[in-house]
Amino acid sequence: MDTLSTAWAVTRTVAGAVWQLVWWTLRSWRLLLACAVLGNVLLILDFEVAGHAVIWCVPAFSLLRALWSAVHPMTYETVLGGPIRRRGWRRHLRKQWPKIADRCGLTLTTDDARVIPRLRRVRADGNTLTFQVRARVGHTVDDLTNAAEAIATSMGAEAVETRRLGAGWLELSLTMRELLHVPTLPTIPDAIETRAVTLGRTADGSPWRLNLAARHTLVVGRSGSGKGSIFWGIAGNLAPAAHAGMARLWGVDLKGGVEVAVGSPMFSHVAMNEADAVRLLRDLHRVIVDRQSVMRGLSRTFTPTPGDPVHVLMIDELAVLTAYASKDVVNEAANLLKLILTQGRAFGVMVVAFVQDPRKETVGMRDLFTQTIALRLASAAETRMVLGDGMAALAPAHHITPTMPGAGYLVGDDGHIERVRADYWADDFIRMVAATYPAPPAPPVPTESDTGSPAGDALQAEAPGETVGRAPRPRPRTPRKRSPRKTTTAASTEPGAEVA
Numbered sequence: 389m390d391t392l393s394t395a396w397a398v399t400r401t402v403a404g405a406v407w408q409l410v411w412w413t414l415r416s417w418r419l420l421l422a423c424a425v426l427g428n429v430l431l432i433l434d435f436e437v438a439g440h441a442v443i444w445c446v447p448a449f450s451l452l453r454a455l456w457s458a459v460h461p462m463t464y465e466t467v468l469g470g471p472i473r474r475r476g477w478r479r480h481l482r483k484q485w486p487k488i489a490d491r492c493g494l495t496l497t498t499d500d501a502r503v504i505p506r507l508r509r510v511r512a513d514g515n516t517l518t519f520q521v522r523a524r525v526g527h528t529v530d531d532l533t534n535a536a537e538a539i540a541t542s543m544g545a546e547a548v549e550t551r552r553l554g555a556g557w558l559e560l561s562l563t564m565r566e567l568l569h570v571p572t573l574p575t576i577p578d579a580i581e582t583r584a585v586t587l588g589r590t591a592d593g594s595p596w597r598l599n600l601a602a603r604h605t606l607v608v609g610r611s612g613s614g615k616g617s618i619f620w621g622i623a624g625n626l627a628p629a630a631h632a633g634m635a636r637l638w639g640v641d642l643k644g645g646v647e648v649a650v651g652s653p654m655f656s657h658v659a660m661n662e663a664d665a666v667r668l669l670r671d672l673h674r675v676i677v678d679r680q681s682v683m684r685g686l687s688r689t690f691t692p693t694p695g696d697p698v699h700v701l702m703i704d705e706l707a708v709l710t711a712y713a714s715k716d717v718v719n720e721a722a723n724l725l726k727l728i729l730t731q732g733r734a735f736g737v738m739v740v741a742f743v744q745d746p747r748k749e750t751v752g753m754r755d756l757f758t759q760t761i762a763l764r765l766a767s768a769a770e771t772r773m774v775l776g777d778g779m780a781a782l783a784p785a786h787h788i789t790p791t792m793p794g795a796g797y798l799v800g801d802d803g804h805i806e807r808v809r810a811d812y813w814a815d816d817f818i819r820m821v822a823a824t825y826p827a828p829p830a831p832p833v834p835t836e837s838d839t840g841s842p843a844g845d846a847l848q849a850e851a852p853g854e855t856v857g858r859a860p861r862p863r864p865r866t867p868r869k870r871s872p873r874k875t876t877t878a879a880s881t882e883p884g885a886e887v888a
C-alpha cells in the first residue's frame with residue numbers, strides 16, 4: 389500500500405512538472421517566437437553557440453522552474469514562483485484595467501471621450517493584489533464598491549475587500565490565492581492577554597488578532613460553521629490570564645452545557661439551565677454596579693490587575709436565552725443583558741455571544757454588540773440581517789463553503805472588514821488547556837446590599853443605558869380606580885374637553 393501511494397505521489401509530481409514545463413514555455417509564445425527568429429539568424433551568421441543558446445533559452449528556463457518547483461516547492465515559491473506570479477498580477481491589472489472597468493460598468497461616456505476610473509498604487513504582497521481606484525465625475529465611491537465583486541471576478545480573485553479612503557478614492561484588496569482552505573491548529577497559549585487574542589489567520593496569511601478590550605462580540609453562523617473554534621479560541625487564549633487572576637470567564641450554555649462542559653475548569657462561573665443563567669447575569673450586573681461606585685470620579689477607563697480582572701461573559705446559543713426560553717426568563721435575561729451590554733464596556737466587562745439563527749426576533753439586541761463575526765450563513769438576506777444593509781457584497785458570508793468551517797468575516801467596530809479563519813480547537817486540546825490553566829476559586833460576587841443594585845424584575849422597568857445605581861424596588865401594584873367612561877370626539881383630546 390505504501391509503495392503504491394509513493395508511486396502515485398511520484399507520478400503526480402512528474403506529471404505536474406511536465407505540464408508546467410509545457411505551459412510556461414508556450415505561455416510566453418511571443419518571446420519564444422522572437423528567440424527562434426533571432427537564434428536562427430545567429431545560426432545563419434555562423435554564431436552556432438549563441439544561436440542555440442537563444443533558441444533554447446525559454447524552454448531551458450521553464451525546465452529549471454519546473455524542476456525546482458517539483459523538488460523544493462517552498463524555496464521555489466519564495467525565491468522565484470511568488471515574485472513572478474505577483475508581477476504577472478500587476479501587469480495584467482494595469483494592461484486590462486480599461487477593459488475591466490468598461491465591462492464592470494464604470495465607463496462614463498462624454499461628448500468627446502470615454503473616461504474610466506483612475507488606477508494607482510498597484511501593489512502585490514503575498515497572495516494579495518491591492519490597488520486604489522478614483523471615482524470620476526458622475527460616479528461615487530459606492531459605485532466603485534458595488535463593482536468590486538465584478539472586478540475581483542474578472543481578475544480571477546478568490547475574494548475582495550474594500551476600504552474607503554475618502555475624497556473619491558477606494559482601495560481594493562483582491563485575494564488572488566486562497567490560503568484559508570487548509571485548517572490549522574492552535575498552539576498552547578502561554579501569554580497573559582486580556583485586550584486581544586490570536587484566533588487564527590487572516591486572508592493574507594497573517595495572524596488574526598481579535599480585539600476584545602471594551603468591545604462586545606457577536607458571532608453568527610449556521611450549525612457546523614465552526615462557532616466552537618471561536619468560542620474556545622477566545623476562552624482558551626484568555627485561560628492563562630484567568631489562571632493569573634487578570635481575567636474571569638463566565639459561561640452560559642443552555643444547550644445542555646455540551647459546549648462549555650469540555651473546558652469548564654477555565655470558567656469561574658457556569659450556567660447550564662435557565663434559572664442559573666439569569667442568576668449569573670444578575671451577578672455579573674452587580675459586578676458592574678460595584679465597579680461603577682468604585683470608579684465614579686476616579687477613572688473612566690478600567691485597567692485590570694491581579695484580583696481585579698476583566699470579566700468576559702461567553703454565551704453559547706444566545707437565542708435560547710433571548711427567544712426560546714420561558715417568557716419570564718426571556719424578559720429578565722434580555723433586560724439584564726441589555727444593561728450589561730450598554731454599561732459593561734467601560735468597566736471591564738465584555739460579552740461574546742454566539743448565535744445560529746440570525747432572525748430579527750432572536751437577537752433583538754444586535755446593535756449593542758460592537759463587532760460581529762459572520763461565519764457561514766444561509767443566504768444574502770441573512771448576511772444583511774447580521775451585518776447590515778449593503779454588506780452582502782462586501783462580506784459575503786453566505787458564499788463561504790461548508791468545507792471551510794471556522795472561516796468568516798469580521799466586521800470591526802470601525803467598520804473595517806477582514807476575511808479570517810479560526811484555528812480548530814479539538815476537544816482533547818481544550819481539556820488539556822483547561823487542565824493547564826484552571827480558573828482560581830472565584831471570590832464572592834458583590835451582593836445586592838453591597839451594591840444597591842436592583843435585581844431580577846426590578847431591572848425590567850429600566851431602560852438600557854441608564855445608570856443602575858440605587859433604583860428603588862418596584863412597589864406592589866394596586867388596582868387603579870376607574871371612573872365611568874365618557875364619550876369623547878376626536879377633536880376633544882384635551883383634558884376637560886368632554887362632550888355629553
Ligand SMILES: Nc1ncnc2c1ncn2[C@@H]1O[C@H](COP(=O)(O)OP(=O)(O)OP(=O)(O)O)[C@@H](O)[C@H]1O
Nearest residue numbers: 571610611612613614615616617793794810811812
Ligand atoms: N476552525 C476549524 N477548522 C477546521 N475544521 C473545523 C473548524 N471549526 C470546526 N471545524 C469542524 O467543523 C465541525 C463543526 O464545528 P462546530 O461544532 O464548531 O460548529 P458549530 O457552528 O458550533 O455548530 P453547532 O452550532 O451545531 O454547535 C467540527 O466538528 C470540526 O470537525
